[in-house]
Amino acid sequence: MTEVEPGFWTTVADVVAGVSLLAGAFLTLAAAVGALRFDSLLARMHAITKPQVLGLVLLLLGLALRVRSWSAVAMLVLVVVFQLATAPVSAHLVSRAGFRTGKVDPDALVPNEMDPEARRD
């Protein structure tokens, strides 16, 4: 790393940081669009879980590449781990609650194997 002139790697890091900031912001926006456009609670939950998590991870990656300090990176890793661990849990809890309280229209799901009649046990 020290052979190349010092400006080179910082430029590379900045470019990668810029790209991941843009991609992360785009995914966050797409998650919001999905949360607004999708017509069922469960479909909205998909938008919140996947693009939002990766969007956040990419934004934090961009931040880490810009600040380039170990203590900051440590905390950002922690944020990413928290996100990856909590997003599926909250998605599961919200969708389960939606199912149990009848906020999900079972007829809109084809096939719907949760239906007691359709269970193939």
Place this chain on the structure above:
Amino acid sequence: MTGAESEHARGGLGRVLAQWPALVGLTLVWVLLWGQLSWGNVVGGLLLAVLVVVAFPLPPIPSRGTFRPVPFAGLLGRFVTDLVVASFQVAWVAVRPGPQPQGAVVQVRLRNPDDVYLTTTAVLSTLVPGTMIVEAERDTGMLSVHVLDIEGSGGPDGVRRYLLDLEDRVLRSFAPRDVLARCAAQDGTEGTR
């Protein structure tokens, strides 16, 4: 984690020590929060970790898992690519004009309803293509998953195959040999459900 009887015999200290993975994890979180590795941080984090383990005791997890680095690397790599693909897929579905995809709920019975593997599989499958866990039944190992785009995911059978493959990757990373052998024996009977 050793047998439950020996933990009882050793009393409070033994119970705390038996949760050493939790202690290590909590200490690591503490050090990461401070952002630098120093003796003060490690000792302080360890004390806090003991406090947390004593104040909020959890039932022991009956797991005799192993850890295989090579399949785990495969699991991790596949997970990261799947996460990226899934995110852009869902993002594209969200922003593209036109009608929305047909959602569905599919049930799949995992071959091994062990808590640890069931949880790992469920959590991972929520983050990867088009699926999200709605219900998980511990005793039967039955997962009910919501699929955002049932046609794009290869129909109910495609989803089932994907989830069973995922479970397979999890088991090959963590499960002891006899569990693997039992699952291999079940293949083709339960697995195709």
Place this chain on the structure above:
Amino acid sequence: MTVVVVVAAVMVAVAALLALVRIERGPSMLDRALGLDLLAATLVGAIAIEAAWNRRTETIPILVALSLVGFVGSVAIARFAAREPSRAERRAVDDRAAEDRAADDRAADDRPADDRAEEDR
């Protein structure tokens, strides 16, 4: 870098607005929980973009805290929402699935404590 930061910030800001629209529209508490989750994520994103722009690390602890707020909020709301319908309604649903022991167990998780006094909470 200026262009990147401005574009990313605009995208995240629009995402936050869409999240607010979803929170306002509902229709159920669960949709609002989902919108709040998204709003917390856009806040994290906005702070991350600002920190990346100024290369500063003081705001990173805020990210750690905020990343957990959305999770706690949606879990709390999911627990409340699971109790919204009347008890009789839920009993009827439970009875239909009662022939399946597993389904019964699952439904019992969220039933009031007097049913399963020894477990839960």
